[in-house]
Amino acid sequence: MVVLSSPVPLLRYLNPSRSLSLQPSAPAFAASPFTLLPPFLRRRRTRRRLFFTMASLQKKVMVPIADGTEEMEAVIMIDVLRRAGADVAVASVEKELQVVASRGVKLVADAFVRDLSDTSFDLIALPGGMPGAANFHGCQALETIVKKHAADGRPYAAICASPAVVLDKWGLLDGLKATCHPSFMDKLSSAVPVDSRVQQDGKVVTSSGPGTAMEFALVLVEQLFGKEKRDEVAGPLLLYSDHNKEHPVRELNAAGWSYSGSPQVLVPVANGSEEMEAVIIIDVLRRAKANVIVASVEDKLEVVASRKVKLVADMLLKEAAELPYDLIVLPGKKATAYPTLCNKLSDQSDIENRVVIDGNLITSRGPGTTMEFALRIVEKFFGREKALELASPMVFTYV
Numbered sequence: 001m002v003v004l005s006s007p008v009p010l011l012r013y014l015n016p017s018r019s020l021s022l023q024p025s026a027p028a029f030a031a032s033p034f035t036l037l038p039p040f041l042r043r044r045r046t047r048r049r050l051f052f053t054m055a056s057l058q059k060k061v062m063v064p065i066a067d068g069t070e071e072m073e074a075v076i077m078i079d080v081l082r083r084a085g086a087d088v089a090v091a092s093v094e095k096e097l098q099v100v101a102s103r104g105v106k107l108v109a110d111a112f113v114r115d116l117s118d119t120s121f122d123l124i125a126l127p128g129g130m131p132g133a134a135n136f137h138g139c140q141a142l143e144t145i146v147k148k149h150a151a152d153g154r155p156y157a158a159i160c161a162s163p164a165v166v167l168d169k170w171g172l173l174d175g176l177k178a179t180c181h182p183s184f185m186d187k188l189s190s191a192v193p194v195d196s197r198v199q200q201d202g203k204v205v206t207s208s209g210p211g212t213a214m215e216f217a218l219v220l221v222e223q224l225f226g227k228e229k230r231d232e233v234a235g236p237l238l239l240y241s242d243h244n245k246e247h248p249v250r251e252l253n254a255a256g257w258s259y260s261g262s263p264q265v266l267v268p269v270a271n272g273s274e275e276m277e278a279v280i281i282i283d284v285l286r287r288a289k290a291n292v293i294v295a296s297v298e299d300k301l302e303v304v305a306s307r308k309v310k311l312v313a314d315m316l317l318k319e320a321a322e323l324p325y326d327l328i329v330l331p332g333k334k335a336t337a338y339p340t341l342c343n344k345l346s347d348q349s350d351i352e353n354r355v356v357i358d359g360n361l362i363t364s365r366g367p368g369t370t371m372e373f374a375l376r377i378v379e380k381f382f383g384r385e386k387a388l389e390l391a392s393p394m395v396f397t398y399v
Helices: 039-057 071-083 132-137 140-151 162-168 182-187 210-225 227-237 275-287 339-344 367-382 384-391
Strands: 060-065 087-092 098-100 106-108 123-126 156-159 198-201 204-207 250-252 264-269 291-296 302-304 310-312 355-358 361-364
Touching (some): 060 071, 071 087, 071 106, 071 227, 071 275, 123 140, 123 162, 123 210, 140 156, 156 162, 162 182, 210 367, 227 367, 264 275, 275 291, 275 367, 355 367, 361 367, 367 384
Parallel strands (some): 123 156, 156 204, 250 355, 264 291
Antiparallel strands (some): 098 106, 198 204, 355 361
């Protein structure tokens, strides 16, 4: 029973014995010589000046990654900040640009941290994960860059293990209110520990884990661009409005999902795929010990997703098509989808639900519903207790 999140269901149930075959405008200077130019040259000059004005307003952000980085946190930060218009440099602390994250997702950085020592950033934000956070702490180049950045009075942030394992040990949380993953709270020796999903103290922002990563990223957007931009970016993400409120799943035609050994799951990726959705699904299902194959539909393993995150698949789709799966492409049935595409569904009676299950089909709406979506898959395969077991360390409210 294959499932995918927005914009429309892309996978359907396959019999395990079958194989998958997939075919500010520039100021005017009235007395300048510019006014004497012919009109077509004046227009060209204005466009050029406007281009440089907009470029100068773009905020530069560094998001380091390492072997063992929590892929959900890294990709969510990168995606959300790029949606807001930030120029995000994904920087590897390793000897290679490609890193293998904590759940085996392969990410490719834009640059090496060591090559960015002379670059000035408006924000440096550290994802968590172990041993990713420990690898950050052991990177002298990153430590030098972040400490200079902090000394210059610029904003910095960290989530999950990184507030405790990195910032606190570097002396960058002294006397500040901070939060981190619950299992690392006792490691905050110099900070004032706060039990919070996201904590901001001056120019420093910290957060708890994968389940708080979108809120964390939106706080960073507001810090850089203001509340109006935050609200603009937040709307299409479809986040929970209230984490204490129940968001029950809509299930029709209840059916048991069976598998032999462990569920065989195919997640195709392509140039332009929504990286948050793909990575959350892969990460959560691998936490549940499903055998997840990430397959590129392109002619090479590396794909460039919708917000330019570079992912490396496990194999090409033509190879993956030779294997049996427990998930399939199934258009139709009762479903939900991304709001702007709901009119493409043949049955729109359940489009307001965040997650809809109809027999062997499950659909969801967008990035902000993907965690629920992935955990519902876990529940269908492994039971509710397993889904709750996974949700807790991700700091996600699963009801």
